[in-house]
Amino acid sequence: MTLLDARNLGKRYTSGGRDVAALDDVSLSLAAGETLGLAGASGSGKSTLARVLTRLVPADGGTVRFDGEDWLALSGSPLRRRRSKMQMVFQDVLGAFNPRATVASVIEDPLRIHAVVPKAERGREVAALLDRVGLPASYAARSIRDVSGGERQRIAIARAIASRPALVVLDEAVSALDVSLREKILELLVALQAERGMAYLFVSHDLAVLAAVSHRIAIMDAGRIVETGPAAEVIGSPQSAAARALVRAVPRLVIEKEDRNAV
Template sequence: MVNLLEIRDLVVSYRTRSAPVRAVDGVSLSVAPGEIVAVVGESGSGKSTTAHAVVRLLAGNAQIESGSIQFEGADLAHVPERSLRTVRGARIGLVPQDPAVSLNPVKRIGEQVAEVLRLHGLADRRNAALKAVEILDRAGLPEPEGRARQYPHELSGGMRQRVLIAIAIAADPRLIIADEPTSALDVTVQKVILDHLQHLVAQSGAAVLLVTHDLAVASDRADRIVVMSQGRIVETGPTAAVMNDPQHEYTKKLLASAPGLTLAAAPPAKATGKRLLEARDLVKEFPLPGAAPRRAVDGVSFHLDRGETLALVGESGSGKSTTGRLVLRLADVGSGTVTFDGADITRSRPPATRALRRRAQLIYQNPYASLDPRFTVAQAIEEPLRVFRIGDRASRGVTVRGLLDRVALPQTLLTRRPAELSGGQRQRVAIARALALSPDLVVCDEPVSALDVSVQAQVLELLVQLQEETGVAYLFISHDLAVVRQLAHRVAVMRHGRIVETGFTADLFTNPQHDYTRELLAAIPGRIISEGAPS
């Protein structure tokens, strides 16, 4: 069988202030029609650069030095830009990693999907809008007609990711390059999306080049796995062979770090009796264009003790991130109460809210949006210390360097800005920044979703260590149930703005009571199947 895509001896470098950096160093791989090939590796290993080089959508300071990229008889590494325009979107669809920078913020969702159809002559202006709604439905977006009229900022992170997938599959391309396509999605929607990609492959003979740090997803979905480290391929082979009998030490390290591939014991129940946070009957509504307000949080109640980790899990749009913002007073509560360390902060005045900021921090889901692009890494981490006038310049510098070490980043990054970092590196900077004030409470909104598995394991270990040392409490918001099992003492399952089940982690994983909880557990990718959990 003739390969659909064949990359040979590809070399890609980036120009930097000091000297060129070779990000891809002699990579060769192939993808056959109807095949799913997963490229895995740590953040900065060159896997995304390899994928983006196929359609020459590289950063302005990047260049292909040598090698070839054969696709349907043409070498895409050297064809004119005009020829590439007929390939991008129509013959090769790209699902980029981050929807925050990939969607036009001033265009409605439906218009952005319809634009692909019109550009490639697949629909006229009259029926493009109708077809766009159909494609959004295929991509798993709930209420696609209403969502098509919304703007990107009105959707959750997972919903925006599904819009990118809809744009990529709109023209039924022969090859789909999926760069972390499900990193922002909960497990049930992740399963729907990956099922759809597999169905597309089976029905049309299309192929998928899947770039992912989630080895559990790769093990479930890929026919072959390509392992990259420091710009080179260190191991490749059929999925079963790589997963069950890895040959390279780096591959063994990745597999040992993946929470979805190991059955780690859930943390034991931990109730200190020292109540830190209590939410009662929280309600929050958001207006929708041309429709009744949507109740994102509907009567949510929970508590959190000092030194405890409570995980909020549920599908994208279930209200878990909004709940986290309510308890931090980053959004106004419609009704209900929030009590922090015995004080009612539901409608606190500015001085009390500032005091709360000192003791409660948020690790955002999206490091692209949470870091000031003008700040260096050192400035971003130091800012909370400076705002609250903690220490002098010298002592703050020592603290910043120590935090950088604790989140496994080299000191050489201190002078870089967010645009010069990988997605995983940016998220680690955001975590270091949130920990700078040694807070009593940290709301972690998908804090490791952008990290490769080895760094993810380091960060989770760091969070546990900090909790043991300082007694910090975590409200851990995540769609990754394998991570939740590893970290949380208790779990609250949210659906449609309500908590449908709460329990100690070990009990909930082994004996779920609600049908929705069983559905979530059944959708976990990889080989992690708890004793007694649905399979």
């Protein structure tokens, strides 16, 4: 089942006399429960696409159908309500929060806003979410400045899945973590997907990361999607110059897992 279908998205930025087509006629689709990896050189438009899809910045043109709705046409309280279905995890997304905010309040926000569970059960739900991302319930009382980078990303994931979304957009969500921590978070994300059937749009400049989690991979170059295919094919026999350059940048890239089964 198609969960998200984006067509002909465009986005231009003008700054300092420079006009940039950050998105140039971008179309992509995602099935329910699928992971689409999105790779591309720095400045190719990956984050712009993630921000347009999550409604953080407006597109200049194009359409997005998400979960049966005209997603870009939603505004006001209908948009606020539907946001429960599309959540995001950015690189150090909690860095933007008040550092004194408690872990509990960070995870409770979406539970409250989207009335996921009755008020009396919120504390228990926070503990269950913490447990699910591998943190002790005692972390609920800590302030977010007192947790490590890896723990923060776990908390960001707990927050993102709290509202039981159908799609999570992850933009360089593991890029700041060291290799062993990164592997653990990727394993967690794959396990959560198997349990909950969420789709992921997984943005990374690192094809090795995408190889570990993606069913399909799309490659961006200068605001356009220049190649899309099953992960093993894009990595094993890249067709575009942009994809070949990314594969070359990871010289020892081996596809350890067979192409994740198509959904």
